[in-house]
Amino acid sequence: MKFENSLAFARLLDKQDPLKDFRKQFYIPKVNGKESIYLCGNSLGLQPKSVEKHLKDELEDWKNLGVEGHLHGKNPWLYYHHFFSKSISKLIGAKEDEVVVMNQLTVNLNLMLISFYRPKGKRNKILIQANEFPSDYYAFEQQVKFHGLNPKDCIVEVVPRSSEITLRTEDIISKIEEHKDELALVMFSAVNYYTGQFFEIKKIAKTCCNHKIIFGVDLAHAIGNVELKLHEWNIDFATWCSYKYLNSGPGGVSGVFVNNYHAKNFDLPRLAGWWGNDEKTRFKMPKHFIPQTGAAGWQISNAPVLSMAAHKASLEIFDKVGMKVLRKKSEQLTGFLEFCITSKSEKSTSKTFSIITPKQKERRGAQLSIQTNKDGKKLFDRITKAGVIADWREPDVIRVAPVPLYNKFEEIFRFAELLI
Numbered sequence: 001m002k003f004e005n006s007l008a009f010a011r012l013l014d015k016q017d018p019l020k021d022f023r024k025q026f027y028i029p030k031v032n033g034k035e036s037i038y039l040c041g042n043s044l045g046l047q048p049k050s051v052e053k054h055l056k057d058e059l060e061d062w063k064n065l066g067v068e069g070h071l072h073g074k075n076p077w078l079y080y081h082h083f084f085s086k087s088i089s090k091l092i093g094a095k096e097d098e099v100v101v102m103n104q105l106t107v108n109l110n111l112m113l114i115s116f117y118r119p120k121g122k123r124n125k126i127l128i129q130a131n132e133f134p135s136d137y138y139a140f141e142q143q144v145k146f147h148g149l150n151p152k153d154c155i156v157e158v159v160p161r162s163s164e165i166t167l168r169t170e171d172i173i174s175k176i177e178e179h180k181d182e183l184a185l186v187m188f189s190a191v192n193y194y195t196g197q198f199f200e201i202k203k204i205a206k207t208c209c210n211h212k213i214i215f216g217v218d219l220a221h222a223i224g225n226v227e228l229k230l231h232e233w234n235i236d237f238a239t240w241c242s243y244k245y246l247n248s249g250p251g252g253v254s255g256v257f258v259n260n261y262h263a264k265n266f267d268l269p270r271l272a273g274w275w276g277n278d279e280k281t282r283f284k285m286p287k288h289f290i291p292q293t294g295a296a297g298w299q300i301s302n303a304p305v306l307s308m309a310a311h312k313a314s315l316e317i318f319d320k321v322g323m324k325v326l327r328k329k330s331e332q333l334t335g336f337l338e339f340c341i342t343s344k345s346e347k348s349t350s351k352t353f354s355i356i357t358p359k360q361k362e363r364r365g366a367q368l369s370i371q372t373n374k375d376g377k378k379l380f381d382r383i384t385k386a387g388v389i390a391d392w393r394e395p396d397v398i399r400v401a402p403v404p405l406y407n408k409f410e411e412i413f414r415f416a417e418l419l420i
């Protein structure tokens with residue numbers, strides 16, 4: 001599509017937008033009594049108006065039924081994790097028994113590493129991207145130490161070429177091939193939190209498959225943002241959080257994907273608890289753990305129903321929209337933002353920033369990371385005062401996420417006007 005950098009054109013795009021009515025289903029935060037331009041959905045997604053009702057339903061059941069809510073609630077708490085299988089499996093391209101909703105992201109990452117990072121002899125390394133999210137890095141380091149190994153020897157990073165910021169697929173693949181006999185695991189965030197780069201997960205998975213290396217992905221910035229086909233791509237495991245693009249509230253519940261290839265591999269070491277036990281015998285309180293098959297067998301504790309109620313409300317919206325339509329608008333919205341920024345900054349005499357997110361729409365999701373040259377923090381503070389909610393990353397990057405469920409083209413245009 002050919003864009004025009006004008007308010008009238010932005011309004012035309014809004015008018016033609018098949019998802020325009022979804023914005024009304026969210027609360028838009030206000031600044032100085034006016035609707036903000038909220039571009040932080042990659043950090044904390046906005047609250048769907050339907051969350052309150054879903055939460056109230058559970059509070060009512062707790063109030064009126066007490067413990068009986070486990071079996072006789074409107075949504076029996078005992079089976080709560082089952083309510084997500086269908087929606088989540090559609091979002092990430094998985095079979096329903098390959099997913100389970102539980103815990104928080106970094107906790108789940110650690111649980112997955114216990115099962116899938118199995119260093120043996122010379123094959124003891126983890127390959128990751130440089131500039132991985134710190135929480136993930138801490139988990140990798142500690143897991144390596146947990147096996148009595150040294151992170152300095154065992155964590156291999158793929159680093160961008162000099163004067164480049166994002167990674168080239170060919171460099172990732174050649175790094176895997178270089179270390180193929182020493183790698184116990186390759187683990188990648190599908191979308192990098194800082195640059196917004198969406199990696200060629202399918203190709204990386206194929207290389208790992210060829211060399212029989214376990215491949216895990218962190219979907220924190222990918223789920224609800226880009227289209228994924230984890231089962232088809234032969235990913236071994238994945239984990240994510242639900243409070244970013246999935247709009248399920250602060251500290252919202254996470255989930256994991258375990259490829260069915262591992263569903264009945266009960267020899268994999270794992271942490272255990274009663275919720276992962278076979279549902280038929282769970283309440284017979286057997287002494288020894290009999291894991292459920294599939295991802296559900298990685299559960300430990302009973303379900304955090306209140307946080308899951310918010311998740312349920314939000315996923316109903318994704319069920320209605322579907323990732324295909326969402327992604328189509330997302331590409332347009334991010335493309336429009338890029339267009340407005342570049343066409344304005346070309347005309348401006350003092351070029352004060354550049355976009356470090358990949359230009360190719362297939363290689364990014366709903367995020368642009370804008371690297372500022374001089375006085376970036378001042379610029380950020382100025383747009384914040386003007387009603388923009390965005391994200392500042394030291395030393396010099398402003399991250400903005402135009403989210404297709406609730407952001408308008410008009411806001412994108414206005415943001416670019418404020419920026420330049």
Ligand SMILES: *Cc1c(COP(=O)(O)O)cnc(C)c1O
Pocket residue numbers: 104105106107133135136189193218220221241
């Ligand atoms: C947001 C994010 C996290 C946050 O971890 P929590 O356990 O949910 O606090 C971890 N890793 C990545 C890659 C993230 O983007």
